[in-house]
Amino acid sequence: MPPSYTRFSTSIQPESAFTVLAVARQLIAAGKEVIELEIGDSPFATPDGAVEAGIQAIRDGRTTYGPSVGLPEFRAAAAAYVTEEHGFEVTAKHVVAGPGAKTFEQLFCEAFLEPEDGVLVFSPYFPTYAANIARRGARMVLSSLRASHAFRPNVGDVRRFLDEDSRAKAIFLNSPHNPTGGVATGDDLRGLADLVRGRDVAVFSDEPYDCMVWEGRHQSLLAQPGMLEQTVAAYTFSKSFSMSGWRLGYAVSSPETVQVFDLLTNTALSCVAPFTQLAGVAALQHDRQYRDDRMKEFHRKVELLVRGVNTIDGVTCLMPGGTFYVFPSVAEICNRHGITSHGLAMYLLEGADERLGVACLGGECFGAAGAGFLRLSCAQPDDRLTAAVSFIAAATTRDDRIVAYLDAHPDHRLETPYALSD
Numbered sequence: 428m429p430p431s432y433t434r435f436s437t438s439i440q441p442e443s444a445f446t447v448l449a450v451a452r453q454l455i456a457a458g459k460e461v462i463e464l465e466i467g468d469s470p471f472a473t474p475d476g477a478v479e480a481g482i483q484a485i486r487d488g489r490t491t492y493g494p495s496v497g498l499p500e501f502r503a504a505a506a507a508y509v510t511e512e513h514g515f516e517v518t519a520k521h522v523v524a525g526p527g528a529k530t531f532e533q534l535f536c537e538a539f540l541e542p543e544d545g546v547l548v549f550s551p552y553f554p555t556y557a558a559n560i561a562r563r564g565a566r567m568v569l570s571s572l573r574a575s576h577a578f579r580p581n582v583g584d585v586r587r588f589l590d591e592d593s594r595a596k597a598i599f600l601n602s603p604h605n606p607t608g609g610v611a612t613g614d615d616l617r618g619l620a621d622l623v624r625g626r627d628v629a630v631f632s633d634e635p636y637d638c639m640v641w642e643g644r645h646q647s648l649l650a651q652p653g654m655l656e657q658t659v660a661a662y663t664f665s666k667s668f669s670m671s672g673w674r675l676g677y678a679v680s681s682p683e684t685v686q687v688f689d690l691l692t693n694t695a696l697s698c699v700a701p702f703t704q705l706a707g708v709a710a711l712q713h714d715r716q717y718r719d720d721r722m723k724e725f726h727r728k729v730e731l732l733v734r735g736v737n738t739i740d741g742v743t744c745l746m747p748g749g750t751f752y753v754f755p756s757v758a759e760i761c762n763r764h765g766i767t768s769h770g771l772a773m774y775l776l777e778g779a780d781e782r783l784g785v786a787c788l789g790g791e792c793f794g795a796a797g798a799g800f801l802r803l804s805c806a807q808p809d810d811r812l813t814a815a816v817s818f819i820a821a822a823t824t825r826d827d828r829i830v831a832y833l834d835a836h837p838d839h840r841l842e843t844p845y846a847l848s849d
């Protein structure tokens with residue numbers, strides 16, 4: 428008899444974007460045309476300087492183990508970049524390397540959480556937060572983000588969490604926010620910092636979209652007085668420098684926390700490939716203009732898609748403050764047809780047309796507070812974004828096809844209508 432699996436491994440939910448991606452790729456392989464708006468990946472090439480630096484590092488033999496905390500030159504370059512870009516001073520001793528930003532969720536939980544500790548999470552939320560908190564046996568406490576508040580964090584909920592939860596220990600903050608595009612203001616960050624400063628509470632500040640703030644500049648909780656000691660901020664090269672497949676990121680925190688992350692990295696990951704880190708150094712030092720040009724293109728695409736989806740009957744969409752996602756409300760359409768927003772997303776991919784589909788994500792993929800919304804990535808050429816809008820507009824009026832899809836997929840039926848306002 429095979430050994431039994433743990434309750435955790437049999438209950439964990441995957442990141443939904445990759446699940447829908449797999450379905451989309453299966454349909455494409457079978458001959459269907461799919462406009463892919465489901466995955467948060469850059470459509471642009473890695474900058475030439477980073478590519479050449481990575482190749483040269485391989486030729487130079489930088490293919491062996493490196494320090495678990497990261498190469499000294501990478502840590503120094505990341506610290507200089509954060510200091511110059513985000514307006515607060517850090518040094519190499521404040522930086523630890525990682526294979527992207529996602530791994531720092533797990534390391535943060537291992538460093539700070541005990542079983543039954545409370546963790547405040549703003550919802551909708553990035554789906555791997557739940558899995559990493561569950562790994563430690565801790566509890567998620569949810570605070571709903573609302574369109575009427577521009578999907579900004581509710582500082583009042585932070586106060587209630589800290590006052591009422593007897594084991595309040597951590598907060599997960601994501602700004603700019605995936606999936607909603609909400610951006611925490613300076614007042615939001617000051618209010619949060621004032622509440623947690625001096626308490627035995629740690630903050631995971633997830634900042635992979637730091638270069639995708641569409642008005643003003645990115646603001647980090649780390650810049651608030653005293654927050655370097657209580658915060659771990661995670662960054663990645665995947666979005667800003669189009670390096671998702673290189674698997675490179677870094678976290679910034681106090682030197683004491685970096686030492687803990689060094690040990691945890693050593694025991695779990697060994698190290699990040701040195702040649703990947705050296706490609707990252709080149710990107711940070713020489714490819715910022717390339718980054719800025721690509722961010723302008725993303726901003727334009729976001730505006731294009733928001734304008735488009737707002738022309739669809741039954742859809743309302745805020746202009747996101749950041750990220751390359753749009754998060755339209757489709758509650759009216761869902762209520763009209765008795766279909767969940769996740770069901771609507773899968774219908775657009777699988778059931779609306781035999782030859783063409785649009786891949787996107789239902790808001791439930793990011794927690795219950797996302798129900799009634801869709802998340803669409805802008806990482807496609809302009810003509811494909813325009814075609815996706817036209818397809819969605821037509822597909823949501825094909826009553827007979829929606830009925831047939833629900834008959835074949837009754838689990839997507841909407842039992843209780845969505846609220847049409849906050």
